[in-house]
Amino acid sequence: MRMQSCDVVVAGAGFAGLSAAETLIKAGRHVIVLEARDRVGGCSEAMLNGLGEKIDTGGQFVCDEMPLILDLIRRQNRRLITPAERGLPRALPAASVPEQAHPHPEAEAFARANEIYYDELRHVELTPDMADITVAGWIAQRTPDPAIRTAFVSIAECANCIAAARQPLWTLIAMHRNGPREVSEMQHFVEGTMHAVAATLADGLEGHIRLSQKLSAIEQSDGGIVIQTATGRIAARQMVLAISPIHWPEIGFDPPLPAATAKAGSAFSRGDVVKFLIRYERAFWNQRGWSGMCQWSEPSGIWFGDASHDPARPMLVGFMGGPSAAAFRARTEAGRRSLVLEELARAFGPEALAPLDYLERDWGSDALGLGGYSAVVTDPAARDAVAILQQGSGRISFAGTDLADAFSGYIEGAIWSGRFAAAQVLARLEGRTVSGSE
Numbered sequence: 523m524r525m526q527s528c529d530v531v532v533a534g535a536g537f538a539g540l541s542a543a544e545t546l547i548k549a550g551r552h553v554i555v556l557e558a559r560d561r562v563g564g565c566s567e568a569m570l571n572g573l574g575e576k577i578d579t580g581g582q583f584v585c586d587e588m589p590l591i592l593d594l595i596r597r598q599n600r601r602l603i604t605p606a607e608r609g610l611p612r613a614l615p616a617a618s619v620p621e622q623a624h625p626h627p628e629a630e631a632f633a634r635a636n637e638i639y640y641d642e643l644r645h646v647e648l649t650p651d652m653a654d655i656t657v658a659g660w661i662a663q664r665t666p667d668p669a670i671r672t673a674f675v676s677i678a679e680c681a682n683c684i685a686a687a688r689q690p691l692w693t694l695i696a697m698h699r700n701g702p703r704e705v706s707e708m709q710h711f712v713e714g715t716m717h718a719v720a721a722t723l724a725d726g727l728e729g730h731i732r733l734s735q736k737l738s739a740i741e742q743s744d745g746g747i748v749i750q751t752a753t754g755r756i757a758a759r760q761m762v763l764a765i766s767p768i769h770w771p772e773i774g775f776d777p778p779l780p781a782a783t784a785k786a787g788s789a790f791s792r793g794d795v796v797k798f799l800i801r802y803e804r805a806f807w808n809q810r811g812w813s814g815m816c817q818w819s820e821p822s823g824i825w826f827g828d829a830s831h832d833p834a835r836p837m838l839v840g841f842m843g844g845p846s847a848a849a850f851r852a853r854t855e856a857g858r859r860s861l862v863l864e865e866l867a868r869a870f871g872p873e874a875l876a877p878l879d880y881l882e883r884d885w886g887s888d889a890l891g892l893g894g895y896s897a898v899v900t901d902p903a904a905r906d907a908v909a910i911l912q913q914g915s916g917r918i919s920f921a922g923t924d925l926a927d928a929f930s931g932y933i934e935g936a937i938w939s940g941r942f943a944a945a946q947v948l949a950r951l952e953g954r955t956v957s958g959s960e
Contacts, residue, residue, distance in 0.1 A: 527757040528552045530947055531749050533737045534764030536564020537581075537591075537933050538921040540723045541940030542762040542947075543730060549948055554756055555727065556749070558736035558890050562724040565891055566933065568717035572879040575835065577799050578715045579883040581895070581933050582829070582839070585709035587702045588934035590941075591719075595712060598722050602710040605828050608808050612816040612869045613673070628669065632817050635673035638664065639681075644698040648691070654902045657694050658686035672819045679823035679844030682931075683793030683886075683894025686844070690902040700928045707932065711829065716933070737765065739774035740918070747917045750774075760947045764921040764940060767911065768792050768897045769890075783915045789904035790924060793894015794847040794886035798840035798862060799829070801880075805836040806873040814838055816869040821846040826866065838866065843894060847886050858882065896924040896931035912942070917950070919943035 532543045535557035546553045561567070567580035584591050584602070595602065613632035638661070652660070661674045675686045682689055682697075701707065712719060724731055739750035740761070749756045767787035770779075778784065805828070807814045814828030823846045829839035840862070842850055850858055859880055866874035886893050899907050908930075911920045921943035926935030949955055 525748075525755045525757055526554065528554045529758065529951070530554075530760045530762065531556060531747070531756055531758040532762040532764060533749070534564065534762075534922070535559075535562040535724065535731055535733075536764065536922075537566060537720055537723075537936035538923060538940035538943075539564070539762065539764035540720060540727065541937045542764060542921055542944040543727050543940075544723065545941050545944035546762075546947065547727060547730065549944075551948070551951070553727075553730050554758070555731040556735040556737055556751060556756075557731060557733050560734050562731065562733075563717050563720040564936075565885070565895070566717045566720045567883070568715040569881070569883070571799065571801060571881050573801060575801070575879075576715055577837075577881070578711070578717060579797060579799065579881070580717065580885070582711050582716050583708040584711070584716075584933070585702050585705045585707050587705060588929060588932065590937040591932075591934050594723065594937070595719055598719060600719065601713040603713055603831060604710050605708075605830065607813060609811050609813040611813050613818075614816060614865075614869055615669075615819045628673070628819065631667070631669035631819075632673045632677075634667075634670050635677055638670070639674055639677050640698070643695055644703075646691075646695055648695065652691065655691045656687055656902075657682075657689045657691055660691045661686070669819070672822070673817070676817060676819055676822040676824070679846070680817075680825045680841055681843070682898060683795040683823075683843035683847070684791065684898050684900070688791070688900050689898060690900065692902070692905060693899050697930060700926075700930060701932070702929075708827065713831070737773055739776065741776045742916045742918070759917070760950055761918045762921050762940070762943045762947060763918050764943070766790065766892050766897045766922050766924055767920075768892065779915055782910055786904060786907040786910040789899045789901035789907040790897040791900040792886075793843070793892060793896065793898055794845075795841055795843040795894045796847050796850060796886065797883045798826070798838070798842070799881045799883075800838045800840070800862075800866070801878045802836045802838070802873070803878055804873075805830060805833070807838075807870040810871055812870050814870070816866075818865065821849070821861075821865075823847070824865070826869070847884075851884060851887060892924070896922075896935075898924075914943075914946055919946040 529551040532555045735751045741748040767790045818824040823844040826840035921939045923936035926939045929935035
């Protein structure tokens, strides 16, 4: 088989890879996009539920502080839906612990934990003696109140999809400083699905995308770069590797990546999250005075909220992140469903036990995914990991939401990273340099 050739190979057809490819093609470059899955979108995904409704089982939400994804949505003439805020949120202790056994009512503990997590953390100044402190270690020092500590850990593990005892505090502070400031990151979702935004973006790249093409090897030389998949080889002048560092051990690099680059890549760990989308006949939670939002102290890392597209299609969306996801996965299918519905019944009433449809998407066991919303730096000494990887390596530029300067872990960050990597590639092709603001 004759080797294909192009200007740039983009490996990965999530929002980062698609954004990189769009930028390069608009600049007149011949681009081939390789994607290991049989679809585009990466961690953005949509499925039909049991009622025949197309719903987002992956990345779904957007807020007013995310200009890149908002612009893309507007370019496609799509409408944003803002969940109605009716009723009060809930917060629950472990089922085995009566609320009166806590120093504070659980709602008060979560309110205080949310203040610390979303407001106080971004202003924490790290001192040398805090270099190795984890999220769990910091909150243990911050407050003696066990209810607040437990609530804080639950919030952190749901938001970051990793054990609070493994996540360095500085990574969480950085995420807060570079993420939404004035509004919730879950402010809106897209009419239809977010995955349709990725699919429409890919439609504009027709003829350039090769699905079910898992990258196996990358060879760099003075003459160019050669990419190996199961079906053949592609020669290119440059490359955007829009595949998370957690998957780099599956790729043969020849020559090996420089030591500093490899070390920076190895600083990242997989997350772990399960997403739930549960449809009901009516929004009974509203009728009981609840908004549909609930947080749990135990199991840790669980959050649910109202994601109804319209009043005729009531839906609760939920996430279980961190260590609880692994324990959840070990249950039987019936046991998993029972646990979730029983917790929702405890929060909102017995009607929760009889949904019209129940769907769970286990991202933690997805071999091609990130485990969670993004990979997370778990090496406390690797504060320069992202900066190192943003520099690329030879003819390769790296991209992905975990490498974004802002909104890391979100689709917004993926788009920024993909465009930045494309700008680097164009600069190398044209003999220029590129700055982080380009």
